[in-house]
Amino acid sequence: MRLFKPLTVLFFLTAACLSAQPDFKAMLREIDELGSFGEEDFSCVYTIVADKPGEEQEITQARMFRRDRTDQFLILILKPEVQKGQGYLQVDENVWFYDPESRKFSHSSLKENIQNSDAKNADLDETSLAEDYDVIAWEEGTLGSFNVYILTLKALNDEVTYPKLRLWIRKDQAIVLKTEDYSLSDRLMRTSYYPKYIQVGAKLLPSQMLIVDELREGERTQITMRDATTAVLPDVVFTKAYLERVNN
Amino acid sequence: MPVVLRIAFRNLKQHRSKTLIIGIIIAVGVLILVVGNSLMDTAALGIERAFIGNYTGHVFISPLAEGEVSLFGVQSVGGIEETPSLPEFSALWDYLESRPQVKGITPQITGFAAIRSEAREDTEVMRATVLFGIRPEEYRGLFDNLVMVEGEALIPGEPGILLSQGAVEYLEEEMEIDISPGDSLLLNGFGTSGFKIREVYLSGIFRFKQDNEIADLISYVDASTLRALKGMNLGGTAEVELTPEETGLLSAEPEDLDTLFSDEGLFVQEDFSWSEEGGDIFSILDTPEEEEPETEIVSLPPLEPEEGSWEYILIKLKRPSSARRFIRSVNTWIDEQGIAAQAGGWKAAAGPFSKSADAVRVVFNVAVIMVVIVAVIIVMNTLVISVVERTGEIGTMRALGGQRSFIRKLFSMEIMAITLVFGLLGIGVGVLALVIIRLIGFEAGNAFVEILFAGKVLKPVIEPLSLAAVLGGVIFFGILANLYPLRLALRVPPVKAMQTE
Numbered sequence: 001m002r003l004f005k006p007l008t009v010l011f012f013l014t015a016a017c018l019s020a021q022p023d024f025k026a027m028l029r030e031i032d033e034l035g036s037f038g039e040e041d042f043s044c045v046y047t048i049v050a051d052k053p054g055e056e057q058e059i060t061q062a063r064m065f066r067r068d069r070t071d072q073f074l075i076l077i078l079k080p081e082v083q084k085g086q087g088y089l090q091v092d093e094n095v096w097f098y099d100p101e102s103r104k105f106s107h108s109s110l111k112e113n114i115q116n117s118d119a120k121n122a123d124l125d126e127t128s129l130a131e132d133y134d135v136i137a138w139e140e141g142t143l144g145s146f147n148v149y150i151l152t153l154k155a156l157n158d159e160v161t162y163p164k165l166r167l168w169i170r171k172d173q174a175i176v177l178k179t180e181d182y183s184l185s186d187r188l189m190r191t192s193y194y195p196k197y198i199q200v201g202a203k204l205l206p207s208q209m210l211i212v213d214e215l216r217e218g219e220r221t222q223i224t225m226r227d228a229t230t231a232v233l234p235d236v237v238f239t240k241a242y243l244e245r246v247n248n
Numbered sequence: 249m250p251v252v253l254r255i256a257f258r259n260l261k262q263h264r265s266k267t268l269i270i271g272i273i274i275a276v277g278v279l280i281l282v283v284g285n286s287l288m289d290t291a292a293l294g295i296e297r298a299f300i301g302n303y304t305g306h307v308f309i310s311p312l313a314e315g316e317v318s319l320f321g322v323q324s325v326g327g328i329e330e331t332p333s334l335p336e337f338s339a340l341w342d343y344l345e346s347r348p349q350v351k352g353i354t355p356q357i358t359g360f361a362a363i364r365s366e367a368r369e370d371t372e373v374m375r376a377t378v379l380f381g382i383r384p385e386e387y388r389g390l391f392d393n394l395v396m397v398e399g400e401a402l403i404p405g406e407p408g409i410l411l412s413q414g415a416v417e418y419l420e421e422e423m424e425i426d427i428s429p430g431d432s433l434l435l436n437g438f439g440t441s442g443f444k445i446r447e448v449y450l451s452g453i454f455r456f457k458q459d460n461e462i463a464d465l466i467s468y469v470d471a472s473t474l475r476a477l478k479g480m481n482l483g484g485t486a487e488v489e490l491t492p493e494e495t496g497l498l499s500a501e502p503e504d505l506d507t508l509f510s511d512e513g514l515f516v517q518e519d520f521s522w523s524e525e526g527g528d529i530f531s532i533l534d535t536p537e538e539e540e541p542e543t544e545i546v547s548l549p550p551l552e553p554e555e556g557s558w559e560y561i562l563i564k565l566k567r568p569s570s571a572r573r574f575i576r577s578v579n580t581w582i583d584e585q586g587i588a589a590q591a592g593g594w595k596a597a598a599g600p601f602s603k604s605a606d607a608v609r610v611v612f613n614v615a616v617i618m619v620v621i622v623a624v625i626i627v628m629n630t631l632v633i634s635v636v637e638r639t640g641e642i643g644t645m646r647a648l649g650g651q652r653s654f655i656r657k658l659f660s661m662e663i664m665a666i667t668l669v670f671g672l673l674g675i676g677v678g679v680l681a682l683v684i685i686r687l688i689g690f691e692a693g694n695a696f697v698e699i700l701f702a703g704k705v706l707k708p709v710i711e712p713l714s715l716a717a718v719l720g721g722v723i724f725f726g727i728l729a730n731l732y733p734l735r736l737a738l739r740v741p742p743v744k745a746m747q748t749e
Binding site for chain 2: 043044045047049051057059063076078082083084085086097099101102104105106107109143144145146177178191193195196197198199204207208210212216220222224225226227228229231233234237242245246247
């Protein structure tokens, strides 16, 4: 009987520890919900500045239209002049790229980069972390003045942009402060920082992002949001016809 | 017939079995040399055909860049970057065209694109391709490398694309459609001004006369279409005015990035600019009139059509062997003119693709050379032994009054006769072996071997000059192999030499 006592204590200690582990799946769901507009439409202007060593800064300004309830978005390039009117449109499962010069559409995807920056189409869209990833490891830590959970996520499908992620999530509120994106071979590809958020009703959206390319030293992209609104958008915005018409 | 020659033949006849053994060894050595030389010549020809004849030329002129510049772009840490336009194109062109060593010259632009078909816009299937933007007539004059399988070659001044047979087969299979000349294709490209889509008509389907590692990756397109796809001759992107907030994060030091989160109070942005609701969503691309005069647009001046429109100049020389000297002289001229360009050879032009093929060729040549060295050593060794064995005979000849020079001449005659007869026999058998190899037609399993084989099937080249060199070499080395042991044997006093068994 004496032998069982330490084992019993160990068992209960382990159980206690396990029960102290937060529900990370619920945390991911909360993150997804905080960044998703549900029934509301959302639009804003993003300024994307890509810095590459030895090259001229590349600047893109784009208006983003989102309708999360139907998984639709449109990114319409406003500047520079040579790309004005180009657009990325998500209709159902498809993402289309439109070039007004040739008046042609072409298949694109959420995984593709926006122009020549390190930002991907998926960076500006709503997230579905809970649906696409499983938490395979976690630890506690600090990031700046915030106490954070550091979660390691593994993809459940191959439709995601990166098969493995590490997220730094605030402990007091389910907000992502930093992410690391890994390739299938476990190589760190990008690190993203989200130092500023805006509150839109009950929703929280990053208003500033910094994406650091970990493969090409010195390459960074900053995305800044402005002119956000939740005004209702006409249905026509999320159609190919709109992209063609807005360019006339 | 001189006495020496008569005695030499008599000696060879007398030592028939020994003559035969030495002769066979020489013949086998020559055979190995002939076949080995031929295979090396074939590999050299393969490289020449695969790269120089197909798309690099002997010399290529490119702009200066931070990384190594090849026909496929600028090699950088992160991959291949776009090549800047060739500066002072007209001056370079005029200078190169006037050089007497130049046989032909053509300009080129290179781009990358994904080919899709409008007929199947619902599919994500695409084919990545390297686009060579060319001046069709000049290019054809320089590189007579294509066989049109279907359709027509590019017509000067008209837009169009030539796809390889492999690319068309891939698209047909994956998209489940038929592709034929005249069909419209979409090129999705990326250049200095971002993503572009261009519609282009398929002029023709080709295959390379000499296959190469990247044959199916290359497509030929008219230069205007490629320029538009790459956004060449368009202004830069510096026309957008930025606020400090929009670039603030970019200047943070890498080690300080985590401190972006040090001020909790600033985390949720209060000073955010919200949009006024409403507005016409159909006029959001219109520039408000009052904005224009206030913003100073800093954009690149448009480039002169000829000045900035090409990235490379490819040159073929009348005498390929003079390529190095020519490159040196062009680089000196470029330096004197202060043009930010450079001249390089075909290896520089082929960039990463030449390195692997060249490495395989070097390994192959080393293997052949080693076999040849072993054969030469065996032949020389046999000759040395055969002379040493005849020390007694040499002593007898000297005792009978034979002069040293006479004996030297005699032995040289003997070895010349053996090497000539059996060398010719070896060459004959070697050529026969090469002809048989040609007739059998060994097939190359992959693109690397294809380069070594100078084609899909091994057809070894037989160079008469190379055969003559082999024969001359064997005779020379034969005499050389004879001289040293003969010198030793002649030093031995005749009486002592005669006692040698």
